[in-house]
Amino acid sequence: MNPQTTAPSVFGAVHLGYFVIETNRFADWRRFGTDAIGMHHDDLSSDLMRFRLDDQECRFLLRKGPAEDVVALGWHIDDHASFEQIEARIRAHGVPVTRGSQEEAALRGVERLLRFPGPKGITQEIYTTPVQADQPLRMLASGFVTGDSGMGHVALTSTKPAQIRGYFNTVFDARLTDYIDETVSGAKLKIRFLRVNERHHSIAVAAVRGLPIDPIRTRVQHLNIQAATLDDVAQSYQRVHELGFHMALSVGQHTNDKELSYYARTPSGFEWEVGWNPIVIDEGTWEPTTHQGISIWGHLPVGQTIVDKLDQFRAGARSLARTEDTVAALSGNAIPEA
Structure with missing residues (x-):
């Protein structure tokens, strides 16, 4: 029996809360996070550091290691009943659950x-319960939007998008917000946008139509944070350029959530x-639709070379030899595709 048929939905009680990143490039990340993006930075040790966006003690935990990638996502659950319900449905599907130690919870600034x-x-x-920091924020940005919507979103590329959608529906009762059809360098992409609360999407899943390839080396294609003001976006964009970090896409505005970003x-x-300023979903009126193209204007590639394109083709070719893990026991509850 599917646990979701006998238990209330946890939709709305789930919020993206933090990212764990594994990297050996601490000096570059410190400059990127504080001097370019404008976040608050805390050194914990030679192997650990954190970034803050708000009063929560940790929004990004960086640990030393070779992955050069996001290795974990943290989800804030509003109440103990919803927390236990999620745990029960994962265990009911035969998937192992591990309790984090007190030290691991403290590093992430959370309880339970x-x-x-x-x-x-x-x-x-x-x-x-997230732990509230006892030190004031020290950051170049005026602020970031978190709250009931959680903190931004994560975007994945996949050869099995329906299974990933099924996973987040099974675990968090995620809802489909909309689709985007886009053509990039001749490849036709379909992007699915999933929400777990009022934020337009907390998860985006992109797939190449008709080809079982994944052109992205990393586990995540991008992550997103929401700036408090348009000035914060403009000023951080300028700092990224001035500090010599690579820009992937210029400033533009998306077709579906109307967010202005780079x-x-x-x-x-x-x-x-x-x-900055994505729309907020009204659950009473929203209906999923398909948008043609990812941007109304802007979001143009910056400094992309033929070498970059070849690297993408190589990554796609290598992905043919890999089996993508979708956690099959939790990925079978997808809503039928539009």
């Missing part, structure tokens, strides 16, 4: 930490989107 396998090898972590390339290689 659980982790379990996620798509593409990205560990999923859930927690209840994409920088992180020291680890995946992209980092800084956006």
Whole structure:
């Protein structure tokens, strides 16, 4: 029996809360996070550092290691009943759940930490009460939008998009917001946008139509944070350029969520989107639709060379030899595709 048929939905009680990034490029990441993007930075040790966006003690935990990638996502669950319901449905599907130690929870600035396998090898972590920092924010940005919407979103590329959608529907009762059809360098992409609360999307999943390839080396294609003001977007865009970090896409506005944003390339290689003013979903009136093209204007490639394109083709070719992990036990509850 599917646990979701006998239990209430957890939709709305789930919020993207933090990212765990593994990297050996601490000096570059410190400059990128503080001096370019404008976040608050805390050194914990020679192997650990954190970035803050708001009063929560940790929004990004960076640890020393070779992955150069996002290795875990943390999801804030509003209440203990929803937390236990999510845990129960994961266990009911036969998927192992591990309780985080007190030290692991403290590093993430949370209480009651659980982790379990996620798509593409990205560990999923859930927690209840976030710890509020006792030190004021020290950052170049005026602020970031978190709150009831959680903190931005994560975008994945996949050869099995329906299974990833099924995973987040099974675990978090995620809802389909809309689709985008886009053609990039002759390849036709379909992008699915999933929400777990009022934010237009907390997860985006892109797939190449008709070809079982994944052109992105990293587990995530990009992550997003939402700036408080348009000036914050403009000023951080300028700092990224001035400090010599690579810009992936120029400033533009998306067709579906109307967010104005740019994409920088992180020291680890995946992209980092800084956006402003996306729409908020009205659950009473929203209907999923398909948009043609990802942007109304802008979002043009910056400094992309033929070498970059060849690297993408090589990554896609290598992906043919890999089996993408979708956590099959949790990925079978997808809503039929439009």
